[in-house]
Amino acid sequence: MRRISVFSAARGVAALICFTFVTLFTTPLPLQAAQLVDKVVAVVNNEIITLSELNEEGKTVFKRIAATTPANQLEDTLMHAREDILDSLIDKRLIAQKAAENHIRVADSEVDAALDSTIRRNGITKEMLLVKLAEAGLDEATYRSTLRSQILQSKLVGAEVHSKIVITEDMIQEHYREQYTSKIANGAYYLLQMGFSWETPDGGDQSSATLYANKADALKRAERIHKLVVAGQDFGALAQKYSDLPSAEDGGDLGTFLLDDMASDMRSAVADLNNGEVSEIIETHSGYQFFKVLSAGEDALVEKASYESVREEIRSALFEVEAERTYEKWVKELKDKAYIQKL
Structure with missing residues (x-):
């Protein structure tokens, strides 16, 4: 319910504005004094917003519009811009009034x-x-x-607004289940992949010393990163940084495969692995690879990232969404309780 005092004050301002306009048009004024008169474009509770304030707030926008808008669209574009800026000024004035109240x-x-x-x-x-x-x-x-x-x-x-937002553990866990986990069919394997390619010498010579050195270098790189993964470092981050395969962009994420759909070398590497285990390094026709099984077995649940590693990230994301929603609601309530008139 709007307070009577707010309405009375606002109406008083509006009445004063009307009286001022009447006085200006009926009372002779020196030219210099007349030039100092400003136009009121809005009343917000017991305060006014003037045309000079609007022009000052929007002068950069107006200047850019004038420089880039075709002449036949200029008037409408400026009108919409003024309306948007006036709405912004009204919001600011309401917020300033609320801040003073508090x-x-x-x-x-x-x-x-x-x-x-x-x-x-x-x-x-x-x-x-x-x-x-x-x-x-x-x-x-x-x-x-x-x-x-x-x-x-x-x-x-x-x-x-922010002090009243509560992000519960249940909300975080629900988001985690929806966005970071999925079930896979019985018999399927959800795999991550890491690959280290070697360069074949010009002419495709498969017996040269250069090829042998290139393969040795690729194996050395594979063994070094394999040790880091086995020691517990993040597979996805390492894959993005070191893997030579297209899957590196997605952190080595290959998705799900049935054993029968895998290439023989991949199948032999992962068939006996349990969830979370890393395969040995295998040699392919163009490099060395190894895999990590994220999930396998009947109705297995795939976790794209551990809960603890993304918990605070999820909390922040949920907070931002809730903050925006709550802020919009709060501003609407401010406006509903206020006396606002555009002139």
């Missing part, structure tokens, strides 16, 4: 820290930043004001 403030030192962080993160000096701002039609004061608004919003959203 006694949330942003100190100058916090703005200074945010400015310094921007400079360090981009590897530039303050002078270089000011040049880039000028190129975009902005000055330091405007940029600091933007930073202040962002910090204020972050504080308020943290208190009003």
Whole structure:
């Protein structure tokens, strides 16, 4: 339910605006004073947003639109841009009002820290930043004001939205089951593959010393990485970095195979392996390979990654989704309770 005091104040502002407009058109003013009059484009509770604020907020966007939009589309494009920017200003004003209500403030030192962080993160000096701002039609004061608004919003959203989001262990586990596990049919093997190829000399000479040296080098690489995998290092990460096969892009992931569908050398390497075991190195016609069995057996469950290795990643992803949903709901509730009028 909207508070009567908010409505009364808002209506008072609206009435004052109307009175001001009537006065302006009925009372003679010096030319200089008339030029100082600003137009009100929206009322947000007991505050106004002026045309000059709208133009200042959108000047970079308007400039880009004017430079890139065909003349026959310019008016409509600018109109839609102004509407979007006005909506953004209304949201900012609502957030600022809510922050004031909650006694949330942003100190100058916090703005200074945010400015310094921007400079360090981009590897530039303050002078270089000011040049880039000028190129975009902005000055330091405007940029600091933007930073202040962002910090204020972050504080308020943290208190009003993020602090109320709870990601439970059950939610994480459910996402893990849906996205990181799958069942395979009875008799199938879910395999990871690693391969190390050798280069055949020009002319295809299969007996040259060069070929022998190339094969020895490939075997040496295969043995070194095989030891790392057996010692417990991540197969997928090693495959992406060292494997010569196309499957390397997917961390060596080959998917599922029935024994009868495998090549003879692959079948002999994995047939007797249990879940999680790594095969010996085998020689193929063009290199050395070994495999890891992720899952095998009746109704086996394939885990693309261990739960612990992706738990925090899943939590963060779920939090981001929930934060966006909750924020949109929160802003809608702010608007529903507020007096907003576009003029």
